[in-house]
Amino acid sequence: MSENIQKSYQELVELKFQLYNSLFLTLPLDAIEQTGLLLPLLQEACSSGLEKEKSPEQIITDFFQEHKSHFTEEEQITFLFKVIQYVERQIVLIDALEEAAYNKIHRISDSDSWSRISNKVKRRRMEEQAEQVMKSFGVRVVLTAHPTQFYPGAVLAIASDLKTSIENGDVALSRDLLQQLGKTAFYKKQKPTAYSEALSLMWYLSNVFYPAVGELMDKIEQDFPQEEGQENQLVKLGFWPGGDRDGNPFVKVDTTLKVAEKLRFNIIACYSQDIKELKRRLSFKVISDILEQLDTDFINELTGKSNSSKLNINYLIERINEIERLLIKDHQSLFLGKLQNFKRKVKSFGFYFASIDIRQDSRMIGKAFLALVEQNPELLPSNWEQLSTELQLDFLLSPKESIQWKPLEDDVLQDTLESFGVIQKIQEKNGEAGAHRYIISNCRGSLDIAKVKALAHWCAWGNQKLSVDIAPLFETVDDLSGAGESMQEIYQNKNYQIHLEQRKMQQTVMLGFSDGTKDGGYLTANWSILKAKEQMTAVSRKNQVEVLFFDGRGGPPARGGGNAHMFYSAMGKQVESQQIQMTVQGQTISSHYGIKEAAVHNLSHLLTAGIENNLFNKASAELNQEQRSLMEKLSESSFEKYEALKQDPLFIPFLEERSTLKYYGMANIGSRPSKRGKSEGLVFEDLRAIPFVGAWSQLKQNVPGFYGLGTALEQENDRDQLTACKQLYQESIFFKALISNSMQSMSKTNFALTAYMKDDPKFGSFWTMIYNEYLLTKKLVLEISGQHELLEDNARSRKSIQLREKVVLPLLSIQQYALIQIQKIKEGNNSPFVKEYEKMVMRSLFGNINASRNSV
Template sequence: MEDNLAAFNELVLLKYQVFNSIFLTLELDGVHRTGILLPLLQSHCQKGFEKSETPDEIINSFFEEWTDLDTEKKRNDQLFRFIQYIEREVVLVDSLEDAAFDRVNNLNGSGSFNSFYETVKKRRATDEMLEALKHFRVRLVLTAHPTQFYPGAVLGIITDLGEAIKANNLLAIKEYLTQLGKTPFFKKEKPTPYDEAVNLIWFLENIFYHAIPKIVNSIGVQLHQSTTALFEDNTLLQLGFWPGGDRDGNPFVKTDTTLKVAERMRTTLMKSYYRDIRKLKRHITFKGSEDKVLEIEQKLYEASFVNPKNAAIKLSWLKKALDNLHDDVEKNHQSLFIDDINELREKVKIFGFHFSSIGLRQDSRVIKSAFEAFKKFIPEWKTNKNLDTDFEALLKLAPAKQLPEVKDPVLNDTFQCIPAMKEIQKRNGAHGCYRFIISNCRDENDVARIFGMARFMGLGEKMFLDVIPLFETIDDLAVADAVMEKLYANATYMNHLKNRKKKQVIMLGFSDGTKDGGYLTANWSIYKAKETITSVSRKYGIKVVFFDGRGGPPARGGGNTHKFYASLGPTIDSSQIQLTIQGQTISSKFGTVDSARFNMEQLLTAGLENQVLNDPDKKLTEEERKVLEELSKVSYKAYQDFKKHPKFVPYLEEMSTLKYYGMTNISSRPTKRGKDDKLKFEDLRAIPFVGAWSQLKQNVPGFYGVGKAIAHFDSQGKLDEIKKLYQNSLFFRTLIENSMQSLSKSYFPLTRYMRNDKEFGKFWTLIYSESVQAKKYLLEISGQKELLQTNPAIKASIELRESIVLPLLTIQQFALIKIKELEKSGKGTTELAESYRKLVIRSLYGNINASRNSA
C-alpha cells in the first residue's frame, strides 16, 4: 500500500504540480490571469470555511482583497473562467492517473488472474478452476445514464494526453494542454439517444475490442492451453449495451433507435475485423495462405463499406475461413504469425457479428398499460376478461396473425420491441438482442406479460429470449423468491427455461434500493434476496444468474466491486457476474486498455474465487446474521424517518442542484419520472438523487442510518459485536469501507451556513449530526485513525481532487445563494439571475468529473 502511495505521489501529485504550472504559461484567453488567481481563491476558500464563513462572504471578500473587479458582471465573468480552468485541471489529473495506472495499481497483484492462479496452485485446486472456466463468465453492461459530463473530444484528449505523459513527451504534452485549453467542455445541444449510443460504441471499438482478447489469451498462455480447448463454447467475458434499448431509462428511445444502434455496432465491428485482416495481409504472404486472407478481406470490405445491411458474409463462414487459415499456416508455414491469426479468431468468437448485446428495458406499469391498449387485438381476451392477471393464460398467448398497432407511441413501441428484437437477431445473430428487463417488477404477472407479448408478436415457439425481472424496492426484494417459485413451478415457463439451458437471469437494483431503504438495508436486503432466490432456484434445478444494477459511487452500489463479489459465500449462486457500468465509471475504470484489463480481471477472479476456493469464512454465521439483521432494522427505521421528514423533498428541490440536472446538455432523458409539476419522492431518478447530495458534499445515500445503527449497539453495550463482524465478515467490511469513501468525500463546512436557515436549518443539522456519528463509529469499529487509512492511494487521489474542486463548489453555493436572493426580491427572471443559474449548471460538470474515483 505504501508503494502505491509513493507511486501516486511521484507520478500523479508531483507531475500535476509541474504540468499545471506549464498550463499557466500557455497563451490562452484569460488563462494566465486566472491561473494566478485560482490558487489564491483555493486558499481563500479553505481559510474561509475554517472560520465558518459563508460561500458568499468568501467569494465577495476574495474579489475585494485580490482583484479590482467592481461589478457583478465582471466578477461573474471571472467566476466562469475559474470554472473552465478547474475543469481542465481535473482532466489533467485524469490523464496523469491513466498514465500511472500500471504503477499505482499492481497489475499482477491481488485480484489479478496471475495472483489468483498462484493461490489456486497452492490450494491444489487447478482442476476445479479449469472446470469453472468452462462455464463461468463476466458480463459488463454499458448504460447511458447521465453521469458522464465529458464530451467526446475531451475524452480523446484525456487518452492522448495520458499517452504523452507516459512517454514523457513534453512537446506533445504542451500541445495537448493547449488543445485542452481551447476545447469547449459543454454541449450546446442535448444529445439524442443515438448520439449517446455512438459515444459508448467508441469504448467497444477502442477499448474492449482489444482488452478482452488480451485477457483471454493471457489466461491461455499462463495455463499452457489453447483458448479453444480451455473455454470450449464459453465466452469468458461478454458485453451488454443499454443505449438504444432502455425505454425505462430513456422514454425517448424508440424502435428505430434500437435498430439504428444495432446496425452501427455491427458495421463498427466489421470495420474492426477488416482493419485486423488488413494487418494480417502484410504478414501472411505465403502460397495458398495469401489467397485465403484475400478472400476474407474482400468479404469484410463488402460488409463494412459496400453493402453493410445485406452483406453476403456469414459468421459461420468467417469462423471456418479463419480456422482453415490457421490450419494451413500451422501445417505448411511453420506457424508464422499464428498468434495474430489466433487473436482475430478469438475476437470473432467473442464478438460474433453483434459486438455487444442490446438489452431492452421497460417499466412493468407501462407494459401493463400496453396490454390494455392491445387487448382488442388479442383473441384470448374475448373469452377471458381477466387475462391481464391470469398468469397461466398470459404464458400461452398465441401468435398474432398480423402485427397490430395502437395510436399511443409509447405503448405501441412497447409491443414493437419484439419485432425489432427479431430483426436484430436476424442481422446481428441471436446474441444481438435477446434480453428484456422488466423494471419495477412486482409479481409473476409482470414476467408473464413479456413472455406472452413475445409469443404474441411472433418471436417463435422456442424463443431465444431471456425475460429478466428487476427487483428494486425493499418490499419487492423481500418477495422475489416467491415470485420466482411461481414461475419455476409453471410447466410452460419451465419448458422455456429448459430451452435456455435451465438458466434464469434476475436483476437487482442497488440504486433504487438505496434510495428506497437506505445504504445498509438496501445492501443487506439484496444479499438476502440473492440467498433466497438461490435456494428456490436450486430446488427446481435452475442456475440463477444475478445481474446487478451497480452504479459509480457506493450509494449506487459502486465502490470496491472486487471485494463485494469476493465476499459472497456458498449460499449465493455466483456462476456468473453481470453488472451495469455507467457514466464516468466507464471512462474511469475502462477508459484505457490497461485499466479495462485490470478491472475486468478483478471481477473475473472475484467470481472464480467463490467458484473454486469456497472459503468457509465467507459464510455468515447465525450470530453474524442476527447482528446484520438488527443493524439493518435500526438503519431502515432511521432512514425512513429521515425520508418522511416534511423537509426532505423541499430541501433537495430548493437547497441542492437537483433541478439543474435537467438544464445540462449531457443526456437526452428527463431527470425524473412522471409529468407532474410537483416533485414527488417516487418520481426521483436515482442518479440525480444521488448526484444532488454529492454536489452538496453531503453524500447522504452512502452513510445515512449507518451511524444510528451502530450507536444502537453501543447503547446496549454490544459494540464489540460490530467490531467482531467487521473483522470476520468481508461482506460487512466492504460495506463499511465503501461507506467510508462516501464520508471522505463529504464536506459540511461548504453548507454550514444552512444551519441558520429558518426553514431548513434543523434538517441540515440532522444530516450533519448523522455524518459525525457515522464517522466516529466507522473509525472505531475499523480501528482506523482516519477515513480510508487502509487505502492510501485512493485517499490521496480523493484529497487531490477535492482540493481542486473546492473553489468550484464554493462558486456553486455562492450562485445558489444569489439566485434565492434575487428571486425573493422579485428579480428572478433578470439577466443577472440567469447568469448565476449558468454558473450553477457549469459547476455541475467539474464536480462530477472529479469524482471518477468514487467508482
C-alpha cells in the same frame, strides 16, 4: 504496501500535477485578465474561508473585494465562468496523470489477479476443477448511457493524447495539448440523442475493450487452454444505449436498429484492421488468398457494396480454422499466436460486439398490455379479472399466436409493442446474442414476467420458440423481499418451465442497487439485495434452474458502486455465482475501463472473484446465524433512521430549494429525462437515482452513502454489541466491503461548504440532523475498522480523493454562491442575471461529477 502506493501517488501524480498545472495556469486562455494566476488565490480563499466558517457567498464577495474590487456584477460572473473552465480542465489533467501512472500506482506487477489465481490453482493441483468452472462461468460487463460523466468526444481524444505525452515525458507537447484543451468546448449546447450517446460509448468498445479482451483471453489460454468448440464465453459485453426505454421516450425502434447496425459496423472495422495486420505476417500461399477474401468481405460490408448474408460467425470461424490448420501443417505454426488472438476476439464479439438489452418499466408494459387487449378483447377470457393469479399466469404463459394491431395513439406504448419485433430483426442480422434479453424495470412480481412473454408472442414470435430471456428487475426494498416468492410462483408454471428448458434452464434476474438505496438507504439496500440473492438462489436450485444475477451498479457507492472485486468476493455458497454480470456507467467506465491496462486489470479481478467463489470455500464469505442476526438488527435500525429522514416534511423541499436536483433536468447531459413521471411537482417515487444521489453529492453531503449506518452502530453499542460489529468487520468480506464503500462516500463529504445552512430559519435543524448523523457514522466506522482516518487502508483512493477535492473546491464554492444568489432573487432581490447564475450551477455540476471518477 500502502506506504509504497502513497509514495508512488505523490511522486507520479501529485508532484507532476504541480508541474503541469503551473504550465497550464500561465497559458493565454482567458479573456478576463489573469484568471489562471488568480485561481490558486481563490482556491486558498475557499479553503481558509470555510475553515473560518465563512459562507461561500462571503468567500466569493471577499475575494472580489480584495483582488478585483472594480468588477461589476457582470464581470464577476464572467470571471467565475472562466474559473469553472480552468477547474474542468485541471480535472482532465488529473485523469491523464493517473492513467499515465496506472500500472505503478495500482502496482499491477504485484497484484496481477489472474496470475495469483492461476498459481493458486496449480499449487493445489486443481487444474481440472478450474477448467470445469470455466466451461460455464463468465463475466458480462454492460455499458449504460446514464449521464454520470460529460466529456465530449474531442475532449476524450485530447485527454488520451495528453496521457501519452505525459508517459513519454514530452513536456512541450503536453503544454500544447493543455492549451488545446483550454480552447476546446466542454459544454454541450444541445441535449445528446440516444443514438449519439451510443456512439460515444462505442469508442470504448473499439479502442479499449476490443484489445483488452484479446489480451486477457491470451493470458487465460496460456494457463487453461479452451477446448475446441467450447461455447462458453468468459467475457461478454452488453449495451444499453438505444435499447433502454425505461423513462426515455426518445428511444424508438429505429434508434435500436441504428445502434445494432453501428455495433456490427464497428466490430467489422476492428476485424478488418486485424486482418490487415495478419496479411502482413501470413503472406503464405493459399493463406494469403483466404485473408484477402476476408479483407474484401469486410471492406464490402463497411462500404455497403455487397449483401452481407454470408458474413456470419460460422463463415468467419471456418475460414480462421482453415488458416490455422494450414499454418500448423505447412508453416511450422509461424505467427500462430497472432491468428489465435484474432480467433478469440471473434468468439468473444461475434458480429454484434455487445448485446443490446431492451428495457422498459413494468408500468409502461402494463399500459401497453391493456391498450392491446382493449383493441383486441378476444385476447383475454371474459372473466379475466375474477381469475386467480395462478390461472392468469397459466393463461398468459400458454402458447400464443401472433396478432395484428392498429397503431396506438401513444408513441411510447406503440414503441413498447414494436420493440419485440426489433429483437427479432437484430437477431436475424447480428445473431441471437445481438439482442436476447428483455429487462422489466420496477418488476412487481410474476404477472409482469408473464405479460412480457405473452406480448412477445402476440407482437412478434407467434407460436415459435421464444429466443429471448425475460429478466425481472427488482429494485425497491419490498420487491426485493418478495423476489424469491415471485420466482417460485413463475417457476411452478409448466409453460414457463418449457420456456426455461429452451433457454438452457437459466433465468436472469436483475437487482437494482441505485433505486434500492434511494428507497431503503445504504445499509438496508445492500443487505436486502444479498438476502434476495440467497432466497432466489435457493428457490432456483430447488426448481433445477440456474439463476444468473445481473447487478445494476452505478458509479458511486451510494448507487452500488465501490470495490466490485470485494463485493463479488463476498458472495458465499448460498448465492449462485456462475456468472458475474453488472452495469458500468459514467465514472466507472472512464476509471475502470478508460484505458486498456485498466480494463485488463479490472476484468481480471471480476474473473478471479467469480472463479474463486466457485472453486474454493471461504469462511469470510459466509455469514453464520449470529452474524445474520446482527446484520438484520443493523439493517432495521438503519432503515428506520433513513425512512424518518425521507418522511421529514423538509426532505423534498430541501432538495428542491437547496440542492442542484432540478438542474439535472435542465442541463444538456443526457437524452433521458431526470424523472419517470409527468407530474409537475416533485414525487419521490418518480425521481431517478442519478439526480437524487447526484444532488447530495453536489452538496458534499452524500447522504445515500452513509445515512443511518451510524445510528445502527450506535444502537448496537448501546446494547454492548459494538465488539460484535468489530468482529463482523474482521470476519465478513460483505460487511467489510459495505463499510469500506461507505468510507469512500464519507471521504468525499465537506459539510463546511454548506455549514451556513445551519442558521437557516427553515432548514437549519434539518441540516444539523444530517451533519450529526455524519459525525456519528464517521466516529463509529473508524472505531469498528480500527482505522484512524477514512480509507486509511486504501492509500490510492484516499490520495486521489484528496487531490480532486482540493482542485474542485473553488468550483463547489462558486456553485453554492450561485445557488444563494438564485434564492435571493426568488425572495425579491432584483437582478438581471438569474439565468447566468442558473447556468453557473449547471456548469459547475459537470465539473464536480467529472472529478468523481475515483468513486469506484
